Amino acid sequence: MSVTAVVGAQWGDEGKGRVVDLLAQDSQLVVRFQGGNNAGHTVVNEFGTFRLHHVPSGIFNPDCWNVISAGCVVNPGDLLTEMAEIASGGGNCDKLLISERAHVVMPYHLLLDGLDEAQRSTAGNAIGTTKKGIGPCYTDKFARVGLQMGDLLDRTWLSQKVATLVAAKNVVIQQIYQAEPLQAEEVFETLWEQTQQLQPLVRDTLPLVHGALRQNQRILLEGQLGALRDIDWGTYPYVTSSSPTAGGAASGAGIPPHRITHVVGVAKAYTTAVGAGPFPAELHDAVGEQLRAVGQEYGATTGRPRRCGWFDALAVRHAAMLNGFTAIALTKLDVLDALDEIRICTGYRVGDQVFDHVPTTRLLEQVKPILETHPGWHQPTNTARDFLELPVEAQRYVERLEALVGVPIEWVSVGAERSEMVVRG
Numbered sequence: 001m002s003v004t005a006v007v008g009a010q011w012g013d014e015g016k017g018r019v020v021d022l023l024a025q026d027s028q029l030v031v032r033f034q035g036g037n038n039a040g041h042t043v044v045n046e047f048g049t050f051r052l053h054h055v056p057s058g059i060f061n062p063d064c065w066n067v068i069s070a071g072c073v074v075n076p077g078d079l080l081t082e083m084a085e086i087a088s089g090g091g092n093c094d095k096l097l098i099s100e101r102a103h104v105v106m107p108y109h110l111l112l113d114g115l116d117e118a119q120r121s122t123a124g125n126a127i128g129t130t131k132k133g134i135g136p137c138y139t140d141k142f143a144r145v146g147l148q149m150g151d152l153l154d155r156t157w158l159s160q161k162v163a164t165l166v167a168a169k170n171v172v173i174q175q176i177y178q179a180e181p182l183q184a185e186e187v188f189e190t191l192w193e194q195t196q197q198l199q200p201l202v203r204d205t206l207p208l209v210h211g212a213l214r215q216n217q218r219i220l221l222e223g224q225l226g227a228l229r230d231i232d233w234g235t236y237p238y239v240t241s242s243s244p245t246a247g248g249a250a251s252g253a254g255i256p257p258h259r260i261t262h263v264v265g266v267a268k269a270y271t272t273a274v275g276a277g278p279f280p281a282e283l284h285d286a287v288g289e290q291l292r293a294v295g296q297e298y299g300a301t302t303g304r305p306r307r308c309g310w311f312d313a314l315a316v317r318h319a320a321m322l323n324g325f326t327a328i329a330l331t332k333l334d335v336l337d338a339l340d341e342i343r344i345c346t347g348y349r350v351g352d353q354v355f356d357h358v359p360t361t362r363l364l365e366q367v368k369p370i371l372e373t374h375p376g377w378h379q380p381t382n383t384a385r386d387f388l389e390l391p392v393e394a395q396r397y398v399e400r401l402e403a404l405v406g407v408p409i410e411w412v413s414v415g416a417e418r419s420e421m422v423v424r425g
């Protein structure tokens with residue numbers, strides 16, 4: 001029996017999708033426990049290349065159940081499009097289920113995400129959200145005025161709820177933002193039509209999850225984003241509106257915390273971020289551009305260029321502390337193959353003050369990185385499958401990261417395909 005949370009150790013896009021796809025080959029259940037289609041999880045396998053947004057990355061194992069759990073938010077129309085893309089690529093969603101407790105991303109959430117960002121942008125403090133309505137949807141969930149997937153199953157109930165919710169939001173849309181109101185009837189009819197296709201998937205998913213626990217099955221809990229964008233412990237306010245950590249996994253998946261047996265932190269061999277906020281090890285030079293070009297660092301959801309920088313040992317140690325990583329999966333080592341020198345951020349400095357941990361955003365905005373330099377290896381790594389097949393400089397680099405973070409690096413990926421992975425014993 002194992003329950004393994006697979007979570008991001010940086011600012012997102014670490015390669016969680018490819019790690020879950022690999023581990024799911026040998027699992028019976030994958031539970032996405034938070035977030036919505038702000039996620040873009042890339043999976044490259046025998047079917048092709050897929051960018052998953054809501055659907056858990058175990059979907060390509062036909063024997064594995066995949067649950068979108070209570071901690072998630074779902075855009076029904078976008079989910080249907082995603083399922084159609086999986087089907088047209090040769091996969092299927094026969095073993096996909098959605099918790100009746102997951103929240104629905106409504107058209108007014110998308111509208112308000114855009115309006116809020118525009119307003120923050122004018123004030124010079126935009127977050128750079130994905131504009132998928134995630135923040136406004138979680139805001140409503142916690143304000144207890146959200147709509148759950150289970151509410152979609154009853155036409156009369158849904159029609160009444162939508163009428164009330166849209167009327168309340170129209171006050172904000174018109175009076176605060178001077179924008180066009182939404183038509184409740186139209187919102188309801190569209191939702192109802194989408195529901196006809198999703199209805200068979202929506203249910204109480206807790207019996208399935210706890211049945212798998214009782215039967216000692218292998219379970220994966222798939223996170224979205226990374227610890228540095230956690231609502232409590234990330235670079236607030238440049239964060240998402242949920243907890244992408246192992247703690248969030250227990251709560252979002254409905255699994256007691258002590259039943260989680262392993263926590264795999266996924267970290268890139270360097271750092272990327274999309275959206276605003278402090279990023280101490282960011283590179284603003286040709287090396288940063290090289291990382292972006294070689295690593296194809298463009299958002300899987302929004303297509304935005306990702307900000308690139310050196311591996312930040314403090315950030316990943318922060319993530320390790322919050323999550324209790326039992327292992328790290330280090331991804332995209334191959335992207336560093338051509339570099340002459342590779343740096344690691346080992347501390348932050350503000351004036352005479354040196355930090356060995358991640359401070360709050362007010363201070364993090366001011367810090368300068370303390371960097372150490374390692375030699376490059378100037379050799380392709382993508383054919384390596386054993387640690388000792390990596391160039392010796394690459395081995396030393398991985399070992400240095402391991403020592404700085406204090407967690408064993410059990411996997412090192414050297415290409416985007418499922419097989420391009422060094423597994424250390």
Ligand code: GDP
Binds near residue numbers: 013041335416420
């Ligand atoms: P996620 O959101 O954490 O699942 O990560 P994303 O899918 O947003 O971003 C990871 C990107 O890196 C995707 O385009 C992957 O196909 C790609 N990728 C993952 N692992 C590797 C690797 O080892 N080498 C290379 N070159 N690309 C990789």
Ligand code: IMO
Binds near residue numbers: 226
């Ligand atoms: P995966 O799961 C990278 C970022 C946005 C923004 C902040 C808040 O693929 O790693 P939100 O739309 O959640 O309100 O935006 O979080 N962000 C991501 N960055 N990968 C993601 O998902 C992200 N999901 C949100 O850019 O800075």
Ligand code: MG
Binds near residue numbers: 014039040041042300
């Ligand atoms: Mg991503």
